[in-house]
Amino acid sequence: MMSSIVLISLEKFFGKNHVIKNLNLEIKHGEFVTLLGPSGCGKTTTLRMIAGFEKPSSGEIKIEDRTVFSSEKKINIPPEERNIGMVFQNYAVWPHMTVFDNVAYPLKIRKLPKGKIKEKVMRMLDIVKLTGLESRYPYQLSGGQQQRVAFARALVFSPSILLLDEPLSNLDAKLREEMRFEVKDLQKRLGITVVYVTHDQSEAMAMSDRVVILKDGIIQQIGTPLEIYENPINEFVADFIGNANFFLISVNNNIAVIEKLEGSQKVAVKNIENGSYKAIVRPEDIILGSGEGKGRILKRAFLGKEIVYTIISGDTTFKVIAPKEQLFDENENVSFNIKKLVVLKK
Numbered sequence: 001m002m003s004s005i006v007l008i009s010l011e012k013f014f015g016k017n018h019v020i021k022n023l024n025l026e027i028k029h030g031e032f033v034t035l036l037g038p039s040g041c042g043k044t045t046t047l048r049m050i051a052g053f054e055k056p057s058s059g060e061i062k063i064e065d066r067t068v069f070s071s072e073k074k075i076n077i078p079p080e081e082r083n084i085g086m087v088f089q090n091y092a093v094w095p096h097m098t099v100f101d102n103v104a105y106p107l108k109i110r111k112l113p114k115g116k117i118k119e120k121v122m123r124m125l126d127i128v129k130l131t132g133l134e135s136r137y138p139y140q141l142s143g144g145q146q147q148r149v150a151f152a153r154a155l156v157f158s159p160s161i162l163l164l165d166e167p168l169s170n171l172d173a174k175l176r177e178e179m180r181f182e183v184k185d186l187q188k189r190l191g192i193t194v195v196y197v198t199h200d201q202s203e204a205m206a207m208s209d210r211v212v213i214l215k216d217g218i219i220q221q222i223g224t225p226l227e228i229y230e231n232p233i234n235e236f237v238a239d240f241i242g243n244a245n246f247f248l249i250s251v252n253n254n255i256a257v258i259e260k261l262e263g264s265q266k267v268a269v270k271n272i273e274n275g276s277y278k279a280i281v282r283p284e285d286i287i288l289g290s291g292e293g294k295g296r297i298l299k300r301a302f303l304g305k306e307i308v309y310t311i312i313s314g315d316t317t318f319k320v321i322a323p324k325e326q327l328f329d330e331n332e333n334v335s336f337n338i339k340k341l342v343v344l345k346k
């Protein structure tokens with residue numbers, strides 16, 4: 001089956017600054033893929049290259065099996081001919097235009113007849129739940145409604161691909177969570193491919209079919225949220241996706257002994273050569289109240305239905321997430337058991 005977006009050996013320099021390094025990625029039809037990484041890692045630059053607003057230094061981009069950029073073949077199709085919708089970081093709806101005119105704009109520049117424009121705009125406003133607000137100006141709308149105007153404008157010309165650059169970052173926390181579901185729902189109903197950019201790992205985990213973790217312009221790992229959470233390829237990824245405790249371990253005959261803890265902690269591992277490694281343990285994979293490990297509660301923080309404990313054992317501190325029924329006091333001694341760890345390959 002043909003892919004929606006293919007990026008081949010993409011490179012981007014800004015002057016001497018090498019910001020995208022040999023980026024290869026294939027995105028399927030109707031897939032929701034998120035580019036996740038810290039500020040400056042190259043997320044926006046990658047989106048802008050797909051959209052055609054930024055010219056790659058070299059490499060190739062294919063959209064729906066059509067080469068839209070190739071440094072070798074000297075192809076560079078302009079943005080308006082790539083049939084891609086985009087919502088930017090600061091969603092920028094035009095303040096001097098009504099909701100209707102904002103959404104109609106992409107159709108006007110494509111010179112559709114008036115009647116057709118009206119029909120398409122009204123249908124789009126219905127899809128994003130803005131029916132009845134078409135003659136309002138953006139300042140008469142809430143943040144979430146303005147946001148929907150931006151989505152409607154990006155989708156009104158029926159693009160096959162939607163690029164979203166931190167589209168929820170201007171919204172408050174509660175609305176942001178609601179909008180996650182709306183965006184996901186919209187994508188499913190329209191059956192379009194979405195490339196989503198965020199530095200918020202929980203947003204990425206909640207929405208994506210696959211996540212691409214970027215650091216300094218280099219892809220670190222590609223996988224489903226669960227694959228990446230359970231098998232992070234390196235320390236950076238482990239730390240970026242969810243919380244992680246790092247331990248030094250020594251492995252002997254597939255038994256890992258965790259070093260620098262009080263009390264012995266052994267965890268079975270699979271197919272790991274004897275030697276010393278770094279390992280990560282998720283805070284929910286440490287069970288308090290029983291086991292060989294001996295520690296003391298340093299800090300306790302309530303998070304609704306869970307409690308986050310900071311524990312010190314030997315000369316190591318780590319975090320544990322426990323159900324709220326497991327109540328320990330600060331400074332209380334506690335035993336613990338590490339259920340599971342992920343060995344980071346050298």
Ligand SMILES: Nc1ncnc2c1ncn2[C@@H]1O[C@H](COP(=O)(O)OP(=O)(O)OP(=O)(O)O)[C@@H](O)[C@H]1O
Nearest residue numbers: 014017019037038039040041042043044045046199
């Ligand atoms: N037009 C430009 N000219 C020069 N350097 C640029 C330009 N645009 C981006 N850069 C640089 O390229 C790198 C990647 O920038 P980019 O905007 O892609 O990061 P980002 O991952 O989107 O970050 P953020 O999360 O802060 O939005 C940064 O070092 C940035 O300073």
Ligand SMILES: [Mg+2]
Nearest residue numbers: 043044045089
């Ligand atoms: Mg950006």
